[in-house]
Amino acid sequence: MNEKDLETKFINIIYQLFNVISSVDAVQLEPSIGKHNQYRPDMLVTIKTGKREYRVAIEIKSIGQPRFIRLAAQQLKEYLASNKDVRYGILASPYISEEGRQLCRKYNIGCIDLAGNASLAFNGLYIDIQGRENPSPTTRGVKSLFSRKSSRVVRVLLTEPKRLWHVQNLAKEANLSLGQTSNIKRLLIDEDLVQEEGKSFRLTDPQRLLDSWTRNYLFRDNESADFYAIEGTQIERKIAVFCKTTGINYSLALFSGANLVAPFVRYNQSFVYVEDKISEIAGQIGLKEVTTGPNVTLLKPYDEGVFYGTREINGLDVVSDVQLYLDLKNYQGRGEEAAQYILENRIKSAWQ
Known part of the structure; x- marks a missing residue:
């Protein structure tokens, strides 16, 4: 869709948005006029409410990826600063x-799209419409950053958020090919999440990356099996000993792991990631599979990256703080308090 077609569509959307507000008496569009060598928005809108008039600048972008949005937002803010008669930017x-x-x-500007989403707030006028899906989705986008293999790169970046990376060493750290890592880097740049510094790059917004991953993460992608153990949560050490003896990767997860980094956590069901052989482990240590009332859940991770950043605490292997946070935030809403503690007291400290 060319910019002229976009402009026509957004003119209609702007009229529809403001005309449904009872306090708005009239909406008038006018061309944006300025010096040839200076930035000017695509159009200006005059909104009349009673005896007052407000001028609003509209900037249209054919691509809505965050890095283009950031650049456009900066242009709008600069324009507003030098044109005091224009009160708001969209x-x-x-x-x-x-x-x-x-x-x-973040830049205190509004936004609208063709899906019907809108977020506007100025001079007592407030419109918030969200949750409408992209009418023309592409395979490239923020969701693809969190696919099975791509999420390995995200995990590494969040674990070492201050580090300056080259594609080669990031690929090695994430156990991915150079081609895969280069493609993921490009997506991260498009989403305005990393910044290039010569041939290197670094993470610039770990909070937004983690928030986005949390929204796109599905705990149920992990394979799980429920069991009952007469030992209660003490079964965790028995599982650990068996896995170490047999060479099976394991890590405590969810409330089992959170208990070791946020000791106020109380729990009565153990959660353990194991790389494979759930049935063999259960049989060897005497777990009874159940459909109700489990106190042990063994998890086969959706990807090997789940084990990245595993550390030993009190003789037990525990998944990384990032993995603990993701799982707690996504496990049926019961881990919110522990997740928030881990975020505020452990994860964010690495961002400082």
Whole structure:
């Protein structure tokens, strides 16, 4: 869709948005006029409410990826600073993701898209419409950052958020090919999550990356089996000994892991990731498979990356803080308090 077609569509959307607000008496569009060598928005809108008039600048972008949104938002803010008669800026694009909307809020500008989402707030006027899906989705986008293998790169970056990376050493660390890692790097740049410094790059917004992953993460992608153990949570050490003896990777997860990093956590069901052989492990240590009332859940991870950053605490292997946070936030809403503690007291400390 060319910019002229986009402009026509957004003109209609702007009229529809403001005309449904009872306090708005009239909406008038006018061309944006300025010096040839200076930035000017695509259009200006005059909104009349009673005796007051407000001028709003509209910037239209054919691509709504966060890095383009950030650049457009910066241009709008600079324009508003030098044109005091224009009170507000709105960015318009075919589709603006939640990540893009967060950037707009950061710059205190509004945003609208062709899906019907809108976020506007100025001079007592407030419109918030969200949750409408992209009418023309592509395979490339923020969700593909969190696919099985791509998430390995995200995990590494969040574990060492200050580190300056080259594609080669990041690929080695994440156990991916150079081609795969290069493609993921490009997506991260498009999402305005990493910044290039010569031939290197580093993570610039770990909070937004973690938030986005949390929204796209599904705990149920892990294979699970429920059991009952007469030993209760003490079964964790028995599982650990068996796995170490037989060379099976394991790590305590969810509340079992959180208990060792956030000791206030109380729990009565153990959760352990094991790389394979759930039935063999259960049989060898005397676990009874059950359909109700389990106190042990063995998990086969959706990808080997789950074990990245595993550390030993009190003689037991525990998944990384990032993995603990993801699982606790996504496990049926019961781990919110522990997840927040891990975020505020452990994960964020690495971002400082």
